[in-house]
Amino acid sequence: MLDAVPSLALPGWVSHESIPVETRFGVLKDLKSAFASTLHPYLFQIIDEIDWTMPATLPVSFSLDLLHRRLLRGGELVPLGDRAFDLLAVLAAAGGEAVAADTLMAQVWPGVTVTPGNLRVQVRALRRALGDAAVQNVPGVGYRLALSLTGAETGADALLADTLLGREAELERLRLLLSRSRLVTIVGPGGVGKTSLALAGSQQMQALRAVHVELAPVAQADLLPVVTAASMSLRLTGPDVKGAVLRALAERPTLLLLDNAEHLLDEVAGFAEELLGQCPNLHILLTSREPLGLTGEQLLHLCPLECPPEGEEKAVAIRTYPAVRLVLREHGRAGWPPPPDGQMPALARLCRHLDGLPLALLLLAAWMRDCPVTEVERVLSGRFQDLPLPAGAGSRHDNLHHMLRWSVEALSAEECLLLGRLTVFAGSWPVEAAAAVCGAAPLTPASVPGLVAGLVARSLVAGPIQTRQKGLRLLETIRDHVIARDPGLVAREGLRPLLCRWLSAHLRQHMQVVWLSGFNAPGLNADVADIRAMLNWAFSGGDVLAGQELVLDSYRHWNQSGPFAEIADFLTRAWSLCGPDTPPVIRAMLGLLLHGEGVPLRLPLHADRPRYAAEELDSAVAALRGDDVPPVWAIDGLMSAGFIRRYTGDQRACLALWEEAVAIAERYGVASDIVRHRSLLGWLRAELGEMEQARADFARALTQAEHHGLPRNLTLLRMADAEFNDNQIDRAIELTQQALTSGEPMPPTMHQTLLANLASYLLLRGRVMEAMRHAHDALTIMIKVDYTHAQPWALERGALLALTLGRQELALRLGVVAQRILRAGTIRRAAAEREIHARLSAGLPGLDSAADAGLPVGEALTALRGFYEELLSGPDAA
Structure with a gap:
């Protein structure tokens, strides 16, 4: 019954408090003091919960909105529980008459047996919200509402207000289209709010009479004129219904809203074309999941409301x-x-x-x-x-x-089959991926683009206009619905192995484009969501080898975009699934990346480096030298092998492996790797004291970067480290600042490293507060992206800052945790890291032998951040 009453306006009773708030408060306070020993504790709670914000002398205006189940006081929402709201609705519907307690309990708790005490609790809740006199006891009967409630915004207006939230730009766009064109169609998937926007747009066209024609219930095309005449409330005096509609529309300027037209598209197109041709003052606004396709039709593609992106946690x-x-x-x-x-x-x-x-x-x-x-x-x-x-x-x-079935059942057999196959994609995809993966018989790869275009037109496949993202995709609600219609289709047709192969091929092809285009290379068309889904499938009973190849083809891209922990987990799972039949180069790459520096994280396998170096490293490197090994695999594998040699104490062997990797990069023209790894050679030569050769490597790297349009900030970072090794601290500071202010895009890990290195150089130069600001910024990035590789250096740097500022206890706690991390990972200090540790050890003589209290790394980092923020917000921060 109540659902049929969107709002209530009950005359007769007005509740208001005529006693000033201060007086009432004083009286009740005195009562509490006088009767403290006799009043029940619950009465104190009632007194404390009285709403003292009510106007002191003016009547209180309440409005009840049953459509949205809300009570408003002066336009402000009054918090009210569901049961209290139901009780208010029942009392309001009685029009001021008393309602028996049994009736109230039956309607507020339908099908549930409750005691009168439950009812009294909800009555008290209403009195706290509305005022004590609002709900009156009627002895021997029950309760009555002694309050006038005005109507809140209800019906279509309320629905518009709700669903138009965040649609201000679209509403303005619709207004402009309607002012320029006589035929406008709002296109979008079911549930996106097309009708709400159309109603709001029609209300804005005040110079036009608005007629709303709901087409959803219309199953026969010949009823179009009839439902239009009914919507216009025409009196028909003869059988010519269409003629009557035409004459009525020609009488005055009109905006005709034809709502939900997708199931009668051809018929609506003919009807609209005829109306526009004979009624020069007519504008037509349609809502549909696909356009009419008429000449002069203007489209407004309505997107879903913007959602927080993945990774947003604040x-x-x-x-x-x-x-x-x-x-x-x-x-x-x-x-x-x-x-x-x-x-x-x-x-x-x-x-x-x-x-x-x-x-x-x-x-x-x-x-x-x-x-x-x-x-x-x-x-x-x-x-x-x-x-x-x-x-x-x-x-x-x-x-x-039911809403989604309305769309899918109108498809042809080929469109329906393709839609089912497209559910193999978890993210966005280009048309060529759909053709390669979903184009098997009875479809063909050549037919897929046209079918996809039809699905886009029907708002079943979303493009960049609808999603504000690149690529095509199925909305998740549509994807779930289609999967539910035929849950086994993707597995039955073997689509996942096809997608794995396409992703691997595309990733390798993209890497070649990066080699040629450098910094100006186009973005990746593959979606990490699809890579993630295929790796999970492959390593959970699917095609293990396809998954291992895919993880090796994708980890470079993942290292740029993150999250690092996820790709590290996939690499670890792939490594654990290696067996006697695993191709040697696959096993070699996985082992090298996980034991070396394939991922910018501290990994458990780092502690196994000495054993791996002694037992498996040589055979892994040999596997990389085969003729059929992709160049990128060979380069990355050799670089990781070099890091393993460096961490186990053989710098010269590391240098030889890195030189071999650079030679491969130069042979294949892999410009980005030439720049990255040539600068790494310079950095290692500086570690070995070969500064002349180091500077030559840096110069070649900078020349290559400029020639290919590649960023120079990584080379500048390593040059700064090399200059520090040569005791040129001011030059190191200058180069690091140059990299930070270059304006070149950089991944978060590089930004963090530049800030951290600058903090270290400044600290060692005695510029403590400057160092702390950069150390704080670096720590913030490190925590945000979970860059665990940098944790020990952040803690040791923070410990030296704490020691410099007299916080010896904190310095020792941080230093001990850093020592624990370094011992567990067989990590070597370099450049400024060595000098910071030397000064820290000199200031804390017992550091190397101090007992480890087992402080978790996360708690140590939190303590360090708190230390930074405390000092940076103090009076001496400037």
Whole structure:
């Protein structure tokens, strides 16, 4: 019954407090003091919870919105629990008449047996929200509402306000299109809010009469004129319905909104063309999942609401995204407090899973009322399509499954098959990937692009316009629905091995483009989400060898974009699955990358370096020298082999392996590797005291970088280290500052290293506060990207800063943790790291023998950051 009443305006009773707030507060305070020994503790709680923010003498204006289950006071939301809201709704529907207690309990707790005490608790909640006199006891009967409630924004207007959150730019775009064109179509997937935007746009065209024609229930094309006439409330005096519609539309300027036209597209196109041809003052606005294709049609592609990106963990930032704001607003309107900050990352994931579709987000807000966000995420994983849409959401479908089936059932057999095959992609993909992976019989690779174009036109495949990202993709809600229709299709047709092979080939091809184009190379078309999905499949019972090849082809790209821990985990899983049948070069590459420096993290296998160097390193290097080894594999494998030799004490063997890697890079013209590894040769020669040769290597690296348009900051970083080894600290500072201010893009790990090195140089130069600022910035980046390789250097640098500023106890704690990390990983100090350790050991004579209290690394880093922030915010920071 209540669902049919969107809002209530009940005359007759107005509640207001005429006693000033100060007087009331004083009286109640005195009562508490006087009767402290006799008042029940619950009465104290009631007194303490009285809302003292009510106006002192003016009547209080309340409005009740049943559509969104919210109570407003002067436009502000009044927190109210679900049961209290249900009770208020029942009392309000009685129009000021008393309602029996049994009736109230039956309607507020349907199907549940409760005691009168439950009812009294909710009555007290209403009185706290509305005022003590708002809900009156009627002896022998029950309760009555003695309060006038005005109507909140309801019906279509309320729905518009909700679903238009974050749509200001689209609304302005629609207004401009309608002012320039007589035929505009809003295109987008189901649930994206096309109808809401169209209604809002039609309201803005005040010079035009607006007529809304809902086409969703119309199954027969010949009924188009009939439903249009009904929407215009025309009196038909003869059988010529279309003629009556044409005459009525010609009488005055009109905006005709034809809503949900996708299932009658050809018929609607003919109808619209005829109307526009005969009614010069007519504008037509359509909503559809694909355009009409008429000449002069203007399209507005409506995207889902923007969601927080992957990796965004800050609650403050997450709350600013439109998708999250919509969920939180609906959640709050139901009277629930906002979820705590710790729940925000889970809410961000849910919003992404629902693709930012407003209709689905309303569903999510409803479910959040019953359990924490993290529990919703766990319970509802994979079940969103079967959940009912919120009551009053304005949808013609009762759940997401029916909404999506509406789109899919209109496809041809070929389109439906391709849509099912496309679910093999977990992320975005280019058309050529779809053709290669999904073009098997009865389809052909040549037919796939056209079929994809049709799916894009029907808003079943999203392109850059819809997602604000490169590539094509299935929205997650659509993908889940299609998989549910035929769960075994991808496995049955062997699509995952095909995708693995395409990804590996594309990654190798992209690397060759990088060689030729250098810094100006186009971005990767493959999506890390697809790489991740295929590696998980391969290492969980799929094609292990395909997964091992893919992880070796993808780790370079992953090292640039992160997260590092994830690629390290995939490399480790691939290594653990090596067996007698594993190709030698695969085993060699995996072992070298994990024992060397293939990933910028501290790994457990680093502690195994001495054994690996003695037992497996020579055979691994030999495997890299085969004729069929991809050049990038050979280069990276030899570089890692060199690091292993360096860490086990053989600098000269390291130099020889790195020279061999550089020779391969030069033979194949791999410019980026020539620059990176030639500068590394210079750095190692400086370590060996060969400064003249080192400077020659650096000069060649800089020349190559300039010739190929490659960044120079890595070379400058290593040059600075070399100059430090030559006791040129000021020159090291100058080169590092030059790299930081070059304006060249750099990965976070390089930015962190530059800042950290600069902090070390400045500290050793005695410029303590400058050093601390850079050390703090480097530490912040290191923690954010989980760059564990830099942890011991950050801790030792911080320990020396603490020691310099008289914090000896902190310095010892940090130094001991750094020592533990270094011993576990057989890591060697270089350049400024050696000098920092020497000064730290001199200032803390017992450092090397100090007992390790087992302070976790994370806690040590937190303590260090707190130390930095304490001093940088103090009066001496400047």
